[in-house]
Amino acid sequence: MQFWGYKRSEGRAGIRNHVLILPTCVCGSETARIVASQVRGAVNIVFNTGCSDVQANTDMSQKVLTGFACNPNVYGVVIIGLGCETVGHKPLREKIQAMTSKPVVSFGIQEEGGTLKTIEKAVRAAREMASEAGRQQKELCDISELLLGIECGGSDATSGIASNPAVGELSDLLVDLGASTMMSESIEWIGGEHVLAKRAATPEIHNQIIEVCRNYEEHLKAAGQDCRAGQPTPGNKAGGLSTLDEKSLGCIRKGGTRPIVEVLEQAARPTKKGAVVMDTAGFDISSITSMAAGGCNAIIFTTGRGTPTGNAIVPVLKVTANARTYKAMEDNMDVDLSAIISGEKTYKEMGRELVDVIHDVCNGRMTKAEAYGFSDIAVDHVCRFV
Amino acid sequence: MKINALIIDDTDNVVTCVDEVSAGSEVCYRKGDEILSLKALEDIPYCHKIALKDFSEGDEVIKYGEMIGRTNTAVKKGGWLWDKNVYSVPRDYDSELVEVTGGKN
Numbered sequence A: 001m002q003f004w005g006y007k008r009s010e011g012r013a014g015i016r017n018h019v020l021i022l023p024t025c026v027c028g029s030e031t032a033r034i035v036a037s038q039v040r041g042a043v044n045i046v047f048n049t050g051c052s053d054v055q056a057n058t059d060m061s062q063k064v065l066t067g068f069a070c071n072p073n074v075y076g077v078v079i080i081g082l083g084c085e086t087v088g089h090k091p092l093r094e095k096i097q098a099m100t101s102k103p104v105v106s107f108g109i110q111e112e113g114g115t116l117k118t119i120e121k122a123v124r125a126a127r128e129m130a131s132e133a134g135r136q137q138k139e140l141c142d143i144s145e146l147l148l149g150i151e152c153g154g155s156d157a158t159s160g161i162a163s164n165p166a167v168g169e170l171s172d173l174l175v176d177l178g179a180s181t182m183m184s185e186s187i188e189w190i191g192g193e194h195v196l197a198k199r200a201a202t203p204e205i206h207n208q209i210i211e212v213c214r215n216y217e218e219h220l221k222a223a224g225q226d227c228r229a230g231q232p233t234p235g236n237k238a239g240g241l242s243t244l245d246e247k248s249l250g251c252i253r254k255g256g257t258r259p260i261v262e263v264l265e266q267a268a269r270p271t272k273k274g275a276v277v278m279d280t281a282g283f284d285i286s287s288i289t290s291m292a293a294g295g296c297n298a299i300i301f302t303t304g305r306g307t308p309t310g311n312a313i314v315p316v317l318k319v320t321a322n323a324r325t326y327k328a329m330e331d332n333m334d335v336d337l338s339a340i341i342s343g344e345k346t347y348k349e350m351g352r353e354l355v356d357v358i359h360d361v362c363n364g365r366m367t368k369a370e371a372y373g374f375s376d377i378a379v380d381h382v383c384r385f386v
Numbered sequence B: 001m002k003i004n005a006l007i008i009d010d011t012d013n014v015v016t017c018v019d020e021v022s023a024g025s026e027v028c029y030r031k032g033d034e035i036l037s038l039k040a041l042e043d044i045p046y047c048h049k050i051a052l053k054d055f056s057e058g059d060e061v062i063k064y065g066e067m068i069g070r071t072n073t074a075v076k077k078g079g080w081l082w083d084k085n086v087y088s089v090p091r092d093y094d095s096e097l098v099e100v101t102g103g104k105n
Helices: A026-038 A055-070 A089-099 A115-133 A157-177 A193-199 A203-222 A234-238 A244-255 A284-293 A323-328 A347-362
Strands: A002-005 A018-023 A042-044 A074-081 A104-108 A139-142 A147-152 A180-183 A260-264 A275-278 A298-303 A316-320 B014-017 B026-031 B034-039 B049-051 B060-063 B066-071
Touching: A002 A347, A018 A026, A018 A055, A018 A115, A026 A042, A026 A074, A026 A115, A055 A074, A055 A089, A055 A284, A074 A089, A074 A115, A089 A104, A104 A115, A147 A157, A147 A244, A147 A284, A157 A180, A157 A244, A157 A298, A157 A316, A157 A347, A180 A244, A193 A203, A193 A244, A203 A260, A244 B066, A275 A284, A284 A298, A298 A347, A316 A347, B014 B026, B014 B060
Parallel strands: A018 A042, A018 A074, A074 A104, A147 A180, A147 A298, A180 A275, A260 A275, A298 A316
Antiparallel strands: A002 A139, B014 B049, B026 B034, B060 B066
């Protein structure tokens, strides 16, 4: 299988060709928003951190920022910094330039003499970059270039019974075609980690999966939080999910059945092809943020109760097997999988249909969240601000 | 009889209702080639679980062929199993680790 994508000098192909307006920290976010609003083809990130942080959080922010810049859906990057943040626009630009040959420019609001002067220069730079991006032709790319992120959020009992198994089937079919898929949300492996670990390609990976869960529980315990107190969420419970274990056993089905070839730290880029997993929060927006930073081209998102979320860099495709949710939130839902619940179709049949939908999204079909221009992000934190 | 509940694994002792079920009405599900039914003892909300057997306090609740928790009270066959009467049991991670032999990979 092939799709029409944008070839990159290094790494996998993109399915979009965005000019990314990237703030170094929260103080550049509003300026970045205005710059993006002035240039067709530009998208912006609203970054709510990046300064006054402990080192571990700064490291996470840097992984997300550089990961976003290197995402194959990004043609080029315009960085907007302030001037006194922990990692300024110049060091961030140099870090990104060491990782990718795509065009990267940067500006500092204090150096330029305020937001208006920064906007003037940054809009000009972004306009030129978008103009060049428009000249790049799509080329036929093998499906092995695709990395699909797999997410669930606002889950109810239909998620684990129907939409997650269908997406698991999609994942298996894509992996068999040579593509790669990434499942995350490690807190939602707890209770099903022994089942997930059976998919490990090696004994080392088996134990990594178990240890990721143990470490997650212990991390939260150190902060005085029982992981079973926050999970399932009130909405999950109302949707029929009684325990974290029940939620997890449904969640892990979205990753399919193929061997897990790599366990990644948050926002890290896979080094292997096939089915990989990433250690992220169960908080869906944060998990998508980390998967986009890890280089995913698109995210398929199963939901039971419905959610509008979207990401500026990667299209997020919403699927639900809850017929009521699809009907009530059709403006936010992309695919109706309720035929699985009604017994008209099997999850395997719907998984096969999803291959065509993902193929369409790769070829340029906009998801609903993408068409609305949604740009949610949340960077995971390990500690309070300083 | 209309199917209004789903069983996921043959060893499960609960089924998930895919319609609102009112007390006294029949819950029907397909298990293999058979169509089975039981009477709901109470109202069961959409997407929630109904007990296929009499649970004593502390019994394992099985869905997906795996334990999803234990009951904190007795629940009769046809009763509603939800977050107020099912609790999660902490994991024993040490027992889940496998032996790694030889070098890396």
